[in-house]
Amino acid sequence: MDGWRLVKSLTILIALSIVGGVLKIYGSVVGGSKSVFVDAATSIANTIAILMILIFFREGMEPPDIDHHYGHYRLAIGGPISMLMLYSFVAGIVTVDLFDSFGKAYRVSYESPIYASIAIIPYGLAVMITKRLHPIVYSYGGFTAIELIESTISILSSLGGAAISYIIDFIGAIALTVYLFYELVKSLREIVIDVSDIAPIDVIDRIHRVAKDFGANVERIRVRRIIENIYQGDVVVRVEPSTPIEKAHSVADNIEKELKKQGIDIVIHVEPSNEPKQK
Ligand SMILES: [Zn+2]
Known part of the structure; x- marks a missing residue:
């Protein structure tokens, strides 16, 4: 796939990601669900991450010049690194929020699962597009697939939160946060291997x-x-x-x-x- 088509696909990805993110934010604010909030926060990080991947990928495509004799390829690693940074930032925010609200009852309404469900549509499309992209975007694709898993968990737990008890919603939020940390560790390892001068x-x-x-x-x-x-x-x-x-x-x-x-x-x-x- 050439650079230009990649940029076009990434632009569509960003648009889809923004739509999905906005729907989730709305659902978490209006419906009061913590699990949809965690989901929404990772969505925002996701959108910014695609932008960063796009910027660094383009820089990485520049031909060799006077200060980069081997080409600029490795600038593209700035994409996955900023993604790691953004997700770490989100992980920090949601951890503080969950600690803060631990043991306090709250109300979850049906807007949360409804808007989180609608948000599945743009993310599903984004995952399909990502599968056809350049390998550098795969790491992003991993996070997008996680977005879908997260959406499912946030829909089910906020639904439980609205129908039965807020505790179900809270457990969903904790599960999503734990998974986010697991993925962060995994991505860190991948990035470290990527810069380790490996000889396959x-x-x-x-x-x-x-x-x-x-x-x-x-x-x-x-x-x-x-x-x-x-x-x-x-x-x-x-x-x-x-x-x-x-x-x-x-x-x-x-x-x-x-x-x-x-x-x-x-x-x-x-x-x-x-x-x-x-x-
Ligand atoms: Zn240069």
């Missing part, structure tokens, strides 16, 4: 295979994931010592070009096969 086995295998296809033996590979399906690194290959320099150069060139097509940006160093191993 399948990428290493691909480099070996391509080098072999062009008649070179791989001596050493150093590769790391920059972001999602973009890799950079350097490779040492060995060729027969009798190989003319033009031939050796074209072998290296062909390997580089083929790998580049697959999103692997590699610099190749060629050595004659009888040279003592480099340490």
Whole structure:
């Protein structure tokens, strides 16, 4: 998917997210449900998060320049990081609110489950759109799917709160908050792995295979994931010592070009096969 279509899809996502968020906020304010409030707060964070992902993704697409020789790809990580920040902020607010109202009776009316139910429609559409987007948005998609699960829990618990007792609504709110913390920890781990210069086995295998296809033996590979399906690194290959320099150069060139097509940006160093191993 090209950058422009992505921006268009993300714009639709933001619009859907705003509609869903506003419906939930209205439902929680008018109906008094705590669980719909938690749900609404994460919706607002969600909307801002998509905006941040959009901004950082566009920055990440900028070509290399004088102060970013390897490209700007990793700026895109600003998206997931701001998402983490926004959800942490919400987690703090709802935790304080729940502590504050612990043990105090309140009234939940049917507006809460009704508006939370209507909000499912825009979020359902958003999840469907997210599934077709660039991998960088997947982490956002995870949170949107959670929005749907959260909606279901907030609808059921606020319905219970209106029909039976506020305690059911309160338990729903606690469950949503606990889940939010769990997701925060999970996302943090994912982001840390994303910036850890990981070298996936399948990428290493691909480099070996391509080098072999062009008649070179791989001596050493150093590769790391920059972001999602973009890799950079350097490779040492060995060729027969009798190989003319033009031939050796074209072998290296062909390997580089083929790998580049697959999103692997590699610099190749060629050595004659009888040279003592480099340490
Ligand atoms: Zn730059």
